[in-house]
Amino acid sequence: MKALINQPDQVVTEALQGMAMAYPNLIRLHENPQYVLRADAPKTGKVALVSGGGSGHEPMHAGFVGRGMLDAACPGAIFTSPTPDQIQEASTAVHGGQGILHIVKNYTGDVLNFQMAAELLQNDGIEVHSVVIDDDVAVKDSLYTAGRRGVGATVLAEKICGAAAEAGANLNAITALCTSINDSARSMGLALSPCTNPETGQASFTLGENEIEYGIGIHGEPGRQRIPWQPADTLTEKLMLPIIEDLPFKKGDEVLLFVNGLGATPLLELNIVYRAAARLASQHGLKVSRRLVGAYMTSLDMAGVSITLLRLDESMRSYWDAPVCTPALRWGC
Amino acid sequence: MGYAVVTLMQWITCAEEQFQSHLAELNALDAAIGDGDHGSNLARGFAKIREKLQANPPETPASLFKLVGMTLISTVGGASGPLYGSFFLEAGKIAGEQRELDDATLARCLQAGLTGIQRLGKAEAGDKTMIDALEPAIHALTNKAEMGVAAQKAREGRDATIPLIARKGRASYLGERAIGHADPGATSASLLLDCLASACLA
Numbered sequence: 001m002k003a004l005i006n007q008p009d010q011v012v013t014e015a016l017q018g019m020a021m022a023y024p025n026l027i028r029l030h031e032n033p034q035y036v037l038r039a040d041a042p043k044t045g046k047v048a049l050v051s052g053g054g055s056g057h058e059p060m061h062a063g064f065v066g067r068g069m070l071d072a073a074c075p076g077a078i079f080t081s082p083t084p085d086q087i088q089e090a091s092t093a094v095h096g097g098q099g100i101l102h103i104v105k106n107y108t109g110d111v112l113n114f115q116m117a118a119e120l121l122q123n124d125g126i127e128v129h130s131v132v133i134d135d136d137v138a139v140k141d142s143l144y145t146a147g148r149r150g151v152g153a154t155v156l157a158e159k160i161c162g163a164a165a166e167a168g169a170n171l172n173a174i175t176a177l178c179t180s181i182n183d184s185a186r187s188m189g190l191a192l193s194p195c196t197n198p199e200t201g202q203a204s205f206t207l208g209e210n211e212i213e214y215g216i217g218i219h220g221e222p223g224r225q226r227i228p229w230q231p232a233d234t235l236t237e238k239l240m241l242p243i244i245e246d247l248p249f250k251k252g253d254e255v256l257l258f259v260n261g262l263g264a265t266p267l268l269e270l271n272i273v274y275r276a277a278a279r280l281a282s283q284h285g286l287k288v289s290r291r292l293v294g295a296y297m298t299s300l301d302m303a304g305v306s307i308t309l310l311r312l313d314e315s316m317r318s319y320w321d322a323p324v325c326t327p328a329l330r331w332g333c
Numbered sequence: 334m335g336y337a338v339v340t341l342m343q344w345i346t347c348a349e350e351q352f353q354s355h356l357a358e359l360n361a362l363d364a365a366i367g368d369g370d371h372g373s374n375l376a377r378g379f380a381k382i383r384e385k386l387q388a389n390p391p392e393t394p395a396s397l398f399k400l401v402g403m404t405l406i407s408t409v410g411g412a413s414g415p416l417y418g419s420f421f422l423e424a425g426k427i428a429g430e431q432r433e434l435d436d437a438t439l440a441r442c443l444q445a446g447l448t449g450i451q452r453l454g455k456a457e458a459g460d461k462t463m464i465d466a467l468e469p470a471i472h473a474l475t476n477k478a479e480m481g482v483a484a485q486k487a488r489e490g491r492d493a494t495i496p497l498i499a500r501k502g503r504a505s506y507l508g509e510r511a512i513g514h515a516d517p518g519a520t521s522a523s524l525l526l527d528c529l530a531s532a533c534l535a
Contacts, residue, residue, distance in 0.1 A: 033407075054410075077377075079368045080410040108502045109411035112453060116406065116415055138506075144498075145505040200360060202369055219368040221503050 001201045011198045012055045012075060019062060023327045026066040033083070035090035036062040037072040047165045047174050048072070048094040051103040051158060052087060053110050054079040056197070057218055060155060060297045063328030069162035070103075070326070071096075078199045078300075079219045081109035087117035092126065099127035099171035103157055103178060105150025106134035107219075129171055131178040133157055135187045135308065137246045138215030138224045149217055152260050152308030153185035155296045156320075159329060163319035181316065186243045189306030190235060191216040191223065191262060195299045204302075214238065216306075218262070218299045232269065236276035239307045244284055247311065251285030254312045256320065261295035262304040270294065273305050281309070290320055296328065335433040340532055341394050342386060345401055347528035349379035355524060362517040366504035371413060371517040378409035378417075394434050398425030398442070412502055413518060416450050416463065423449030440474040447471050454501065461499035461511065463518035466490040470526045480530040487526035491519040 005011050016036060020029035027036050035052075042048065051061045052074030061073035071094035074082035091100050100121065104114045111132060118128040133150035161178045169177070191213040194204040197220075204220025207213060212235070215224025227238075249255065259274040261267070274293045281288050289312060297306070310316070323332030352359070352375040359372030382404045391397040402421030405414050424442035428434060434442065447467050456462040458469075470487035474480075494516040499505045504516070 076410045077374070078370070080370060080374060081412075081414075083407045083410050083414060085407045108454070109414075112412055112415040113410065115453075140508075144500045146502055149506070197369065200369060200373060202360065202364060204364065204369060217503075217506060219503065221368055221506055 001196050001198070003198050005198050008199050008201070012077060015055075015058070016062060016075060019327060026325060026327055027062070030090070030093065033086035033089055035072050035074045035086060035093070036065045037090065037094050038066050038070070040067070041071055041094040043071065043094075043096045045098060046096045047098045047169065047171050048091065048096055048100045049103060049158065049162055049165055049174075050074070050087065050091050050094065050100055051154070052076065052082045052090070052114075053105055053107070054081055054219070056195075056300045057297050059328030061158070064155070064158050064326050066324070066326030067333065068166050068322060068324035068326070069158055069329065078197050081107065081113045084113050084116035084120060087114060088120045091117065091121055091128070092124070095126055099129065101161065101165075101171060101174050101178065102128060102130040103154065103161065104130055104132045105154050106132045106147050107149065108146050127171060129175040131157070131175060131182060133182050135182060135185045136217070137186050137188050137242050138217075151189065151218055152187040152258050152297055152306050153182055153310065155260075155292075156185060156256065156258060156308065156310050157181045159324060160316050160319040162324065163322035166322065167319070177315070181310065184247070184311040185308055186246045187306055187308040188239045188243050189216045189218070189260075189262065189304060190214045190239060191299075191302050191304035193264065193303040195220045195263065195302035197300065216262075216299075216302075216304060218297060220299055220302065232272045233276040236273050236307070237280060239305075240277055240280045243307060243309050244286075247309075249284065249286055249309060249311060252287070254287045254289050254317070255281065256290040256292070256310040256312055257281055257288045258292040258308040258310070260297055260306045260308065262302040262306065263295060263298035264301045264303040265295075265305055267294065270305060273307070277307055290317065334533070335435055336394065336439050336533065337433045338391060338394050338397050340535075341397055342390075343532035343535060344529050345379070345382060345386070345397070347532055348525055349383055351524045351528055352376045352379050352521065359517050359521055362515055362520055365514040366499065366507055366511045367517065368503060370411070371521065374409045374411055374413060375521055378405045378414065381408045393428070393430060393432055394442075395425045395428035395430065398422070398428060412454065413521070416454050419449040419453050420446035436477070440471070443471045444475055456501045459497065460501045461494045461497040461504060461516045461519070462501050463516070463522040465494045465516065466519040466522035466526065480533045484523075484526045484530035487523040491515055491523040494519045
């Protein structure tokens with residue numbers, strides 16, 4: 001494969017070093033173990049928010065470290081969760097004496113490693129709460145699966161809870177807010193192409209010229225079904241309807257509409273999808289009051305899109321509007 | 334027979350060689366129903382173990398198991414890091430201070446390891462996971478079977494995952510599309526049992 005890399009096993013480290021060099025005012029990189037923390041960490045008297053997961057989803061999570069969002073992010077190897085000692089050290093480094101919230105995407109590896117880290121931190125006398133995000137309607141939530149995957153709602157939860165922590169909310173309140181965001185958000189995605197892991201050089205799957213993987217995960221795991229290509233408006237509808245029906249979102253609901261690129265899809269196309277999604281939302285009587293369009297939770301070089309709807313209440317809306325100063329999400333600073 | 338730390342280190346060395354030589358195969362199995370890095374992750378973990386063993390050779394089976402478990406947890410990541418890590422950590426707790434394990438104690442160590450994996454991962458036989466290879470093998474050892482027989486049970490358990498739908502981990506998202514592929518975790522577990530057998534027979 002052709003890629004802008006040096007050594008395959010140094011991809012994650014070199015990318016993190018580059019990001020730290022590009023945003024010295026916002027973040028710092030700690031190596032061995034690897035984590036990114038906000039430049040002014042630890043913030044005494046504030047609940048610390050820590051997230052993490054496999055790399056390959058940039059800018060998530062390290063790009064969301066900074067004032068008004070995460071205190072630390074723990075990047076694992078490509079598509080591989082971080083390790084308990086790494087999460088423990090990152091959490092300890094940013095602990096401001098008011099406890100820690102771990103925001104964890106629902107993948108078996110992430111859940112297990114964060115669980116072990118939380119046990120280690122609790123042994124050290126640090127209070128840790130965890131919220132597992134599972135908003136992907138493409139997966140059936142049953143006893144017979146690992147449950148729904150955590151996708152786009154993670155970005156929204158990190159932003160909104162980060163603002164609440166900055167405003168001085170306590171750990172219980174932020175945990176409740178995070179749970180409520182997860183309960184009020186639904187997502188679904190599709191891929192036009194597989195992704196290629198730069199550590200192995202292997203494509204995650206093969207797709208025909210005219211095929212689309214519908215209900216895609218963010219690790220290049222195959223989706224729910226393969227369907228032929230259709231115009232953007234039709235594909236958008238195929239994502240929006242299961243999302244709306246699942247919560248269900250009801251007429252009159254105020255929502256945040258998040259159209260997320262999976263890595264290789266240009267903003268040009270994301271805007272076409274946003275146009276269709278916003279029209280559909282309004283046809284269903286939803287009031288879109290906040291929006292986000294761009295590549296925030298990617299799957300390496302995968303072409304495709306995911307859509308997330310979050311039903312907003314007043315506190316979520318005001319925390320969404322609050323200042324955020326991170327490499328990837330910035331307003332009001 | 335007795336299992337001194339030298340024998341058990343041969344087990345771990347063999348595992349490193351096997352995971353390295355089956356790296357592409359394990360990645361390919363994982364790519365079919367997961368994300369394609371199971372071989373790379375295990376190879377990374379066991380390479381680190383080799384470094385640590387060379388720097389500080391452990392004196393007892395318990396300290397060997399602890400070193401292996403801690404290293405897997407801190408270097409492998411994913412689900413397999415904590416799961417295999419717990420396997421060795423729990424096995425180490427049973428080994429105590431003994432310098433040599435007898436058959437029955439080794440079987441109890443492995444059984445404790447299996448219980449540790451199940452406590453963490455909550456998988457049962459038939460979920461298409463490493464349990465499908467480990468459980469029949471360790472069950473056989475508990476019933477005083479020979480190592481070669483246990484390794485054979487693990488291989489059969491691995492093969493028996495081929496027609497299954499996965500109910501744990503990333504493969505569970507696939508539903509019926511997981512049918513027809515051996516589980517990568519059951520495959521690595523089977524390699525681990527093969528190595529235990531070859532170390533003990535050596």
